[in-house]
Amino acid sequence: xxxxxxxxxxxxxxxxxxxxxxxLLGAGVVLSGDIVISLAGVDLVQIRLHALIAxxxxxxxxxxxxxx
Amino acid sequence: MSQTGKYLYAVTRAPAGESLTTGSGLRGQPLELxxxxxxxxxxxxxxxGEFGEEGLRRNLENLSxxxxxxxxxxxxxxxxxxxxxxxxLRLATICxxxxxxxxxxxxxHDQIDAMLERISGSAExxxxxxxxxxxxAGSSGQAITQSMEQEGRTGAAxxxxxxxxxxxxxxxxxxxxxxxRSVHTDLSAVAVASRLxxxxxxxxxxxxxxxxxxxxxxxxHDREQEFVARSEEVLAGQDQYELVRFGPxxxxxxxxxxxx
Numbered sequence: 001x002x003x004x005x006x007x008x009x010x011x012x013x014x015x016x017x018x019x020x021x022x023x024l025l026g027a028g029v030v031l032s033g034d035i036v037i038s039l040a041g042v043d044l045v046q047i048r049l050h051a052l053i054a055x056x057x058x059x060x061x062x063x064x065x066x067x068x
Numbered sequence: 069m070s071q072t073g074k075y076l077y078a079v080t081r082a083p084a085g086e087s088l089t090t091g092s093g094l095r096g097q098p099l100e101l102x103x104x105x106x107x108x109x110x111x112x113x114x115x116x117g118e119f120g121e122e123g124l125r126r127n128l129e130n131l132s133x134x135x136x137x138x139x140x141x142x143x144x145x146x147x148x149x150x151x152x153x154x155x156x157l158r159l160a161t162i163c164x165x166x167x168x169x170x171x172x173x174x175x176x177h178d179q180i181d182a183m184l185e186r187i188s189g190s191a192e193x194x195x196x197x198x199x200x201x202x203x204x205a206g207s208s209g210q211a212i213t214q215s216m217e218q219e220g221r222t223g224a225a226x227x228x229x230x231x232x233x234x235x236x237x238x239x240x241x242x243x244x245x246x247x248x249r250s251v252h253t254d255l256s257a258v259a260v261a262s263r264l265x266x267x268x269x270x271x272x273x274x275x276x277x278x279x280x281x282x283x284x285x286x287x288x289h290d291r292e293q294e295f296v297a298r299s300e301e302v303l304a305g306q307d308q309y310e311l312v313r314f315g316p317x318x319x320x321x322x323x324x325x326x327x328x
Contacts, residue, residue: 023320
């Protein structure tokens with residue numbers, strides 16, 4: 001459902017979001033943009049994000065196993 | 069579209085091929101090349117309603133929004149990287165206009181240029197090593213069950229079994245740490261640089277086995293086959309471990325401006 005397509009990239013298997021975010025948030029050139037949250041908020045964002053993914057997974061597992 | 073800004077994906081050296089402008093970025097917007105003193109930033113226009121401070125704060129908590137942006141970001145960086153050495157920028161780096169982008173390139177010119185030199189001709193490979201929890205190292209679970217049957221199901225036997233299991237797991241993990249260190253040393257020998265990444269929460273990765281190594285390696289293109297071969301043989305015959313490798317990727321983990 002990505003808006004971006006190119007022949008080469010169709011061949012690459014889908015990488016996990018966690019591995020991607022490890023790099024997109026935790027690494028790369030830090031160039032101070034005009035939108036400050038991208039830098040100052042990263043740690044906060046990661047924490048929130050982790051909490052969010054954890055809760056999504058918990059929901060998925062519950063519905064997959066039928067446990068309450 | 070309300071007010072727009074420039075979302076930045078990567079920086080490369082001029083001349084960046086004009087073919088890069090055939091690609092599209094977030095929300096299908098065309099890629100733009102912003103050149104300054106021999107460096108080129110690859111950007112695309114974004115709506116500041118969505119990517120401004122307030123929008124980002126809200127949207128970054130929306131997992132499907134984040135995933136889509138992260139994947140498009142990665143795809144554009146990959147696209148640029150196939151054409152030239154490229155330094156990826158951190159997710160959600162946004163400037164208000166072209167002049168602001170040029171000002172950043174001007175300030176960081178020497179650092180970015182030196183970093184592009186370091187990563188030129190190389191790509192990043194990720195390696196993760198797991199200790200399988202389902203197959204504990206050391207003596208098998210079967211032996212414990214048998215001895216329990218001999219001793220009878222008493223409380224003492226139960227505690228003894230627990231104690232052995234804990235001990236067994238501890239020894240298995242100690243061996244795994246050693247094995248991981250050795251894998252890292254072996255792979256680093258084929259790499260230009262290496263970096264240990266922080267451990268991942270199993271809740272996030274969805275992987276129940278114990279992660280004992282999460283590392284990134286910067287590998288020259290002409291040594292890729294050697295790196296792949298070594299990663300495949302380094303744990304041969306040790307079924308208690310699983311090694312996951314991915315790459316070649318743009319050198320995300322090696323594009324820090326403060327890495328000397």
